[in-house]
Amino acid sequence: MTEQLVGDGTAASWTSTVAGHLRWIEELLDSLGLPAERSGELRARLGAVQARAADPQLRVAVFGEASSGKSTLLNAFLRRRLLPSSALVTTRTTTTLEYLGGAEGLKVRIADDTVLEWPSVPFARWAGMRPGPDTMERALERVLTTELAEDVRALSVHAPVPLLGSGVTVLDTPGFSVTEPGHRELAEAAARQADLALVVVPAVAAMSLTLVDFLTGPLRDHHDRCAFVLTKIDLLDDEERAEAVEVVERRLRDLGYVDPLLLPCAPGKALGEVTGGCRERDGSGHLAAFLQVERRIGRLAADSRQSAVAATVLGLLSRLLSAVEETAEARRATLGRDERELAALTLPDLTAFLDSWCVRTLDRSGAEMSAATIGMSATSRTKLYGKVDDAVAGEKINDLAAAAEEVSRLVRRHLRQHAERVVQKAEHRAGELLTAAAEELARDFTAQYSALAELAGEARTAPRAASVAWPRPPTPDMAGIDQALTAIGARLTSGDNWRTGGGAMAGALAGSLVAPGIGTFIGGALGALIGRRGADATREQFLRQARPVITAAHEEIAALAAACLPRVKEGLAASVVALRRQYDDEWRDEIARLTEAHDRRRAELAAGIAHAEKTATTARRRRDEVAALRRETVPEPEES
Structure with a gap:
């Protein structure tokens, strides 16, 4: 902080206070932990306030709409047509005019x-x-x-000529009413840096909506250090001039300017008198009036230098403190969100996380493996009946012993295959369930681990999914099934079954009816003859007696096959437990370490949140102090 601005006790007071606030902000920026971009932005603003506070020049900015006579006014100050007219200017920057000893x-x-x-x-x-x-x-x-x-x-x-007194820098701003991109932004930036504001108001189009918007917006803090130059009054007659002055003054008072300094003049005419050498001898020309306006502005600049510079610096500092407060609030919100997300993670309790997965997987597998075999028995039984029908079709039934043997063989083979398919399907479904569950575990674990590592402040690569091994369980013990199949075969091939039934019984009945006196021997012989001739009847009787046996056999084998499923479920449970143990063995220490980092990070976040809250509160209090200092340092305008 420079002492060049210090002229009295009041100045010493505000400059010392400003220096203290700036030191606080500078030290603070290292402790907030801001992103580089935001930190750089605040440091740039801090540097701008420091530079402005150390600058001894009084900055007078000239504002006006396009074609308001702004460039003409500046050329009149310069006593030459140096600046091109605003209608031609296309630059997107503010022009600084300074006096450097005649150069x-x-x-x-x-x-x-x-x-x-x-x-x-x-x-x-x-x-x-x-x-x-x-x-x-x-x-x-x-x-x-x-x-x-x-x-x-x-x-x-x-x-080459002094402008409005020594130590004065004039800022020529782009017209804020043009549609050219960036022009209004440049005018607003100049307003923030300006100690005094000269607002050019053309008498022929005074107080437009655009001008009112600028006065109540970017220039709202300049009510106590603003002068209005009413230009182009040479285009009005005397009565119109008086009316224009009255209208503009009344409108400015309505906008909050208690005693507006309104300076009517014709800079274009005055400049013409200077450059053309055609001055009025009695001093009543436009140049004389303009010189009076220039002197009024010069006195304003001299009398209000300290308070005007103070108003600018304190205004910049106030906005900087507001930015610090907003940044601290945003930082607090960000840290709070991180803290809530970190607290919501469940992975630090790795045991509970894995146990929950195990229970969920085994519950799901028990239901789905049973459902996978439902419907197989009905389909299998229907197919078996079809095979038996084919085995005794046509003339095959004439050799009843061979037919019975064939039926016995295919029933045993079909039922054995059915039992194996039930077990194989259960094994296959168990493998699918284990693979899907392992993928789910890997996905959830990786997501939780990555989030935990990130929020714990570590940049770590997410773990790879553990490999899944589903060894096919040992073939279930089907000895009971094989014994049952042997007994079924014996029942199906029993000679007594078929010799005493079917055509023989039908023939015996027919013989007794045809020749009751011959006796059962002849009836039996006749019955045998009828049986040989009645293949359809023999087949029907065979199937009628065989199907209950086959149905009972199918149900018995299905029950025996189902009894093998617990072995498959045991194998699945063992694989689930093995996978859980693998995660526990590989990641227990890492999760414990990361959990410690998690706890430290939560503590850091809590401290950061508290620091950000304290910073926001302090910045708000300091901003209020700066506002109070501005009111003390910058005198309120006196009533006229």
Whole structure:
């Protein structure tokens, strides 16, 4: 902080206070843990306030809409037609005008941050001008009104005449009413840096909505350090001038300007009298009136220098403290969200996490494996009946013993295959369930682990999914099934079954009816003859007696096959437990370490949240102190 601004006790008071606030902000930025971009932005704003507080120059910014007479007013201050008219200006920067002991020149900073000075060969080369003697008017015209303007980032004009007194820098801002992108933003930026504001109001189009919007917006903090230059009054007659002054003053009071300083003049006419040499001898011309306006502005600049600079610096500091408060609040919100997300993670309790997965997997597998075999028995039984029908079709039934043997063989083979398919399908479904459950575990574990590592402040690669091994369980013991199948075969091939039934019984009945006196022997012989001739009847009787046996056999084998499923479930449970143990063995220590980091991070977040809350509160209190200091330092305008 420089002491150049100190002129009295009041100045010493506010400069010392500002220095303290700036030191607090500078020390604070290292402790907030902000992202680099946001930290850099606040440091840049801090540097701007420090530089502005150390700058002894009084900055007077000239504002106005396009074609309001702003450039003409500045040229009248310069006593020459140096600046091109606003209708031609296309630059997207604010022009700084300074007095440097009678010297004249230009400094242009272009897009690549190169600084070019006029007159010089590099400047002439950049501007496309011939080397050699030239005028600053022509150089400015090239800079401000051609395509070169797109490359201009800063422009400084060293004027050969003092402007509004010593130690005064004048800022020529772009017209804030133009549609050219960035012009209003430049005017607003100049307002934040301006100690005094000169607002150009054309008498022929005074107090437009655009002007009112700018006065109540960017210039709302300049009510106590603002002057209004009513230009182009030469275009009105005396009665119209008085009316225009009255209307503008009344409108400004309505906007909150208690005693607005309104300065009517005709800068264009005054400039014409200077450059054309046609002054009124009695001093009643436009130049005389303009010189009075210039002196009023000069006195305002001299009388309010300290308070105006204080208002600017304190205003910039207040906005900086507001930005610090907003940043601290945003930081607190971010840390709070991280803390809530971290607290919601369940992975630190690895045992509970894995146990929950085991229970969920085994519950699901028990239900799904049973469901996988439902419906197999009915389909299998239907197919078996079809095979038996084929085995005794046509003339095959004539050799009843062979038919019975074939039926016995195919029933035993079918039932054995059915039992194996039930077990195989259960095994296959168990493998699918284990694979899906392992993928689910890997996905959930990886997501939880990654989130935990990130929120714990570590950049770690998520773990790879553990490999899944589903060894096919040993073939279930089907000895009981084989014994049952042997007994079924014996029942199906029993000779007594078929010799005493079927055609024989039908023939015996027929013999007794045809020749009752012959006796059962003849009836039996006749019955045998009828049986041989009745293949369909024999087949029907065979199937009628065989199907109950086959149905009972199928149900018995299905029950025996189902009895093998617990062995499959035991194998699945063993694989689930093995996978759980693998996760526990591989990650127990890592999760314990990460859990400790998790706890430390939560503690850090809690401390960060508290620090951010304290910072926001302190910044808010300091901003209020700065506002109070501004009210003490900058006197309120007196009632007229």
